[in-house]
Amino acid sequence: MTGQLEVELGTGFADDDVAVYLDGTEVWRRGGVTTNYSVGLADVVRIPAAAAGTLEVRVRDKARSRRIEPGAHRLRVDLDPSGAPRMGDAPEGPVF
Amino acid sequence: MTVMEPNAAYAGQDLSFDQQVGADEAGRDLYHQITTADPSGPLSPAGLDERPPEPHLTADEVLQRIESRTLEPEAASIPIPLPTRAASGRYRSPALGFQLELRVDVDGRRPLRKLSGDYFSVSGATTTYFGSWTVDAVTITTTPTLVTIIGTARTTWTTTYTVARVTIPRVTVFQPAPPATIRWSTPTGTPGATYACSWESGAFRTVELEQDTEAGVTAFASYNTGSLPSGGPARTLSTAGAYAEAGVQMVDTGAGNVITTSSSHIWTNASLHNAMVAHFSRYQERSQFKVWLLHAMRHELGVGLRGIMFDQQGLQRQGCASFYQAISAGTAANLREQLYVNTHELGHCFNLFHSFHKTFMTPPLPNRPGSLSWMNYPQNYAPGGGAPGGAAAFWGAFPFQFDDLELAHVRHGFRNNVIMGGNPFGTGAALEAEDGFADPVLDTSGLELRIAVTPDRPVLGTPVVLEIKLVVERTQQVHRREQLHPKYRFVQVAISRPRGDVVVHQPPVSHCAVPDLVLDGHGESQPISAYIGYDATVGQIFEDPGTYRIRASYVAPDGSLIVSNATSVRIAAPRTEQSEQVADLLLTDQAGMALTLLGSDSRYLAEGTRALETVASDYGDHPAALYAKLALGINAARPYTEVLENGEVRTRERDLGRGENLLRQVVDASRGDEGVDNLTVYQALAYLSDAYRGEGDENRAQALKEDARQLAESKNEPVSVLRSLE
Numbered sequence: 139m140t141g142q143l144e145v146e147l148g149t150g151f152a153d154d155d156v157a158v159y160l161d162g163t164e165v166w167r168r169g170g171v172t173t174n175y176s177v178g179l180a181d182v183v184r185i186p187a188a189a190a191g192t193l194e195v196r197v198r199d200k201a202r203s204r205r206i207e208p209g210a211h212r213l214r215v216d217l218d219p220s221g222a223p224r225m226g227d228a229p230e231g232p233v234f
Numbered sequence: 235m236t237v238m239e240p241n242a243a244y245a246g247q248d249l250s251f252d253q254q255v256g257a258d259e260a261g262r263d264l265y266h267q268i269t270t271a272d273p274s275g276p277l278s279p280a281g282l283d284e285r286p287p288e289p290h291l292t293a294d295e296v297l298q299r300i301e302s303r304t305l306e307p308e309a310a311s312i313p314i315p316l317p318t319r320a321a322s323g324r325y326r327s328p329a330l331g332f333q334l335e336l337r338v339d340v341d342g343r344r345p346l347r348k349l350s351g352d353y354f355s356v357s358g359a360t361t362t363y364f365g366s367w368t369v370d371a372v373t374i375t376t377t378p379t380l381v382t383i384i385g386t387a388r389t390t391w392t393t394t395y396t397v398a399r400v401t402i403p404r405v406t407v408f409q410p411a412p413p414a415t416i417r418w419s420t421p422t423g424t425p426g427a428t429y430a431c432s433w434e435s436g437a438f439r440t441v442e443l444e445q446d447t448e449a450g451v452t453a454f455a456s457y458n459t460g461s462l463p464s465g466g467p468a469r470t471l472s473t474a475g476a477y478a479e480a481g482v483q484m485v486d487t488g489a490g491n492v493i494t495t496s497s498s499h500i501w502t503n504a505s506l507h508n509a510m511v512a513h514f515s516r517y518q519e520r521s522q523f524k525v526w527l528l529h530a531m532r533h534e535l536g537v538g539l540r541g542i543m544f545d546q547q548g549l550q551r552q553g554c555a556s557f558y559q560a561i562s563a564g565t566a567a568n569l570r571e572q573l574y575v576n577t578h579e580l581g582h583c584f585n586l587f588h589s590f591h592k593t594f595m596t597p598p599l600p601n602r603p604g605s606l607s608w609m610n611y612p613q614n615y616a617p618g619g620g621a622p623g624g625a626a627a628f629w630g631a632f633p634f635q636f637d638d639l640e641l642a643h644v645r646h647g648f649r650n651n652v653i654m655g656g657n658p659f660g661t662g663a664a665l666e667a668e669d670g671f672a673d674p675v676l677d678t679s680g681l682e683l684r685i686a687v688t689p690d691r692p693v694l695g696t697p698v699v700l701e702i703k704l705v706v707e708r709t710q711q712v713h714r715r716e717q718l719h720p721k722y723r724f725v726q727v728a729i730s731r732p733r734g735d736v737v738v739h740q741p742p743v744s745h746c747a748v749p750d751l752v753l754d755g756h757g758e759s760q761p762i763s764a765y766i767g768y769d770a771t772v773g774q775i776f777e778d779p780g781t782y783r784i785r786a787s788y789v790a791p792d793g794s795l796i797v798s799n800a801t802s803v804r805i806a807a808p809r810t811e812q813s814e815q816v817a818d819l820l821l822t823d824q825a826g827m828a829l830t831l832l833g834s835d836s837r838y839l840a841e842g843t844r845a846l847e848t849v850a851s852d853y854g855d856h857p858a859a860l861y862a863k864l865a866l867g868i869n870a871a872r873p874y875t876e877v878l879e880n881g882e883v884r885t886r887e888r889d890l891g892r893g894e895n896l897l898r899q900v901v902d903a904s905r906g907d908e909g910v911d912n913l914t915v916y917q918a919l920a921y922l923s924d925a926y927r928g929e930g931d932e933n934r935a936q937a938l939k940e941d942a943r944q945l946a947e948s949k950n951e952p953v954s955v956l957r958s959l960e
Binding site: 176177 | 503535536538539540541542543544546554556560571574575578579582587588591594611612613614625659660779780781804
C-alpha cells in the first residue's frame with residue numbers, strides 16, 4: 139500500500155456511465171454521473187493505489203489513460219465539448 | 235394560458251394617474267428607514283443629480299451630515315438643500331387584474347441604469363406569476379421635481395408595448411416615498427397601460443434566509459474587510475450585509491436551529507437535501523424567494539470542499555451548505571473565507587455560476603476569470619494582460635462584491651431565472667414559456683393539484699403516463715374527475731425537455747364539453763391518469779434520454795388557476811439492442827397516435843398499430859409491452875366502424891376474446907407495484923366490463939367491475955374512483 143489515488147470527475151459530465159480501470163482491472167464504475175457546477179465536480183473516485191500502474195478512465199466510448207507512479211495522487215478528468223475526456227493533475231486550492 | 239397581456243392599454247388599472255395612490259402604504263416611518271439602513275434604499279445621498287457617485291454611506295452617516303450642516307451658524311440664514319430621496323428600489327401596483335412589481339435602478343449604490351418588473355395575474359382566489367421584463371439601458375431626465383426614466387423592454391411574453399416611461403416625483407428624505415408611475419407604449423407611440431406603483435422597499439428583492447448550524451460548528455457572523463489587505467473600503471460585513479450591498483434584503487426567518495450529529499459526521503448531497511427538507515421551516519417544493527444555509531463541518535468530497543449548493547433535484551437552488559472543517563479557527567483569513575463561502579454558495583442559489591464556468595450555463599456566456607467577484611475562485615483569478623493572478627492578487631484587489639453582470643442578474647433577471655426553485659441551476663432564459671405555470675404567490679382557493687409520472691424511470695420509448703389528482707379541501711364545485719384529463723382542456727400540462735425547450739402539451743384529440751361540475755370538499759381527491767407522450771404540435775415529446783420537468787395547471791370554475799407541484803422524470807437511454815428496437819418502433823408519429831387513441835384499425839395508422847403488435851408479441855419483457863397490449867386490447871374490445879371511399883360503412887365487431895386476453899395480461903402484471911398505473915388498470919377492467927355489457931353478458935360485466943372495485947378498495951383509492959366503478 140503506497141497511498142491513495144483520487145480522481146476528480148470534473149466538468150462536462152451529464153448522466154454518464156463512467157468506469158475507471160487500474161492496469162486493465164475495473165476498480166470503479168458508476169452510472170448517472172453528472173457535474174454539479176456549484177463545485178465543478180461530478181464525483182471523486184478514491185482508489186487504494188498499490189504500486190505503479192496505468193490508470194484509465196472510460197466514458198462515452200472514449201478513454202484516457204495515464205501512467206501512475208507510487209504515492210498519493212489527485213488527478214482530474216474533465217470532458218471537453220466533444221465529450222472526450224481530458225486528464226491532468228487536479229488543481230490545488232479549496233473548492234466551493 | 236392567460237391571453238390578455240398586461241402592457242396593452244386595456245389592462246391598466248389606473249389610466250388617470252393619481253400621485254397619491256398608495257402614498258399611505260408607501261409612507262414609512264423615517265426613523266425606521268434610517269436605522270434599517272438599506273444600502274440601495276431611498277436615503278442614498280447620491281440622489282439623482284449629476285454629482286459623481288459618492289462612496290456608500292450608512293443612514294447614520296447621512297443623518298450626521300444633515301445634523302452637522304444644520305448646526306453650522308450660517309445654516310440659519312442660508313437655505314440648505316435637503317438631500318433628496320433616491321428613486322431606486324421596489325414599487326408595487328394594487329392587486330387588481332395585473333399587479334406589477336417594479337424595480338427602479340438608477341441611483342443609490344452601484345446604479346445599473348436599468349428597470350425591471352414582474353407581472354402577477356390576479357384571478358379568483360389566486361395570484362399567479364405572469365411574466366417578467368427588463369429594460370437594459372435607460373435614459374434618465376431629472377428636473378427639480380421629477381425623475382423620468384425611459385427605455386425599451388425585453389419581455390417574457392409577446393407584446394408590442396415595449397417602451398417604458400417611468401416617472402417618480404423628487405422629494406426630500408423627510409417626505410414619504412412617492413409612488414412611481416409606469417406608462418407603456420409601442421415604439422411608434424401608441425399608448426398602452428399605465429400602472430401607479432407604491433414604494434415598497436429600497437431593496438430590489440427580499441429573500442427569507444434560514445440558517446441552521448451543525449452541532450460543534452461556530453457559524454460565521456461577520457468580518458471586517460479591513461482586517462487584511464483588500465480592494466474595497468473597510469467595513470464590517472455579514473452574509474446578509476453582503477447581499478444588502480447588492481440590493482437584496484435578506485430577512486432572517488428566526489427559525490434557525492442546531493442540527494445534532496455525531497462528531498465524525500460526514501455529509502453527502504443526499505443527506506444535505508434530507509436535512510433541508512427536515513429542518514428548513516420554509517421549505518416547499520415550489521419556487522419562492524426563500525433559501526436555506528447550513529453551517530456544517532465536513533462533506534464526503536473532502537477537506538478541500540468549503541461549500542456546496544447541493545439542491546439540484548426537483549425544484550432546485552433552495553439550499554446550500556458551507557463546511558468549516560478547514561476554516562473553523564477564528565483567524566482573519568478564516569473569517570474572510572467563511573464570509574466568501576457563505577455569500578458564494580447563496581449566489582449559486584440565485585442561479586449564479588462560477589466566473590470560470592459561465593460557458594456551461596444555458597445559454598452560455600463567456601467565462602470571466604478576471605472577475606473580482608464573490609463567484610470566482612481566488613486561486614483561479616486571472617485578470618490577463620500580464621497582471622498578476624492567483625489568490626494573493628485576488629484578495630488584494632477584491633472589493634467584496636458581485637461583478638456588474640451578476641449584479642444585473644440578481645437585481646433584474648427574469649423571475650424564474652433568479653428565484654429559488656425556479657429554473658434549474660444554470661438554466662437562464664430557456665424556460666420562459668413555462669412562466670404561465672409558475673406557483674401562485676397567493677392561493678386561497680382550497681384546491682390543490684398534484685401530479686406524478688408513471689413509470690418511475692422509463693426507458694426511452696416507454697409511454698409516459700401522468701397521474702393528475704385534484705384535492706378539494708374546501709367544499710366547492712369542481713370538474714368531474716374525467717374532465718381533468720388534459721384532452722378536456724381544463725387541465726394543461728407543460729413539459730420542460732432536456733433539449734432546452736418547453737412544450738405546453740396539446741393533446742392530439744380534444745374534447746369540447748360543457749363543464750360537468752360536482753360538489754366536493756373535505757380533502758376529497760379526484761385522480762385521473764393520462765398518456766402525455768404524444769403531442770399535436772411537436773409529435774413525440776419524450777424522444778430523448780434525459781430529465782424532463784413537468785407541471786400542470788387547472789382552471790377552476792371560479793377562475794382560480796391552480797398550479798401543480800413540479801415533477802421530474804428521467805428517461806433512461808436504451809442499454810440493449812432490444813430496448814433500442816422498442817424505442818425505434820414506438821417513437822414514431824403513428825405509434826404515438828395509436829397509443830393516444832388506445833388502438834385503431836385505421837389504415838392511416840397501420841404502421842403504428844403494427845409497431846404495437848410487434849412490441850406486444852416480440853418484446854414481452856420490455857415495460858412498453860404492457861402499454862402496447864393495453865391499446866391493442868381496448869381496441870379489440872370495441873367495434874370499429876370505417877366509412878369507405880364509396881360511402882359504404884364497414885364495421886368490425888368486437889373481439890372480446892382477444893381483448894380480454896390482452897387486457898388480462900396488463901391487469902395481472904399490474905396488480906402489485908409493477909406494470910401500468912392503478913388508474914389505468916381500473917380503466918382497462920371497466921372498459922372490458924362495458925364491452926361485455928354491450929354484448930349482453932351482464933354476469934361477466936358485473937364480475938369485471940367487481941374485480942376492479944375490489945382492487946381499488948385494496949389500494950385505498952378515493953371515493954371518486956370507487957364511485958366510478960359502481
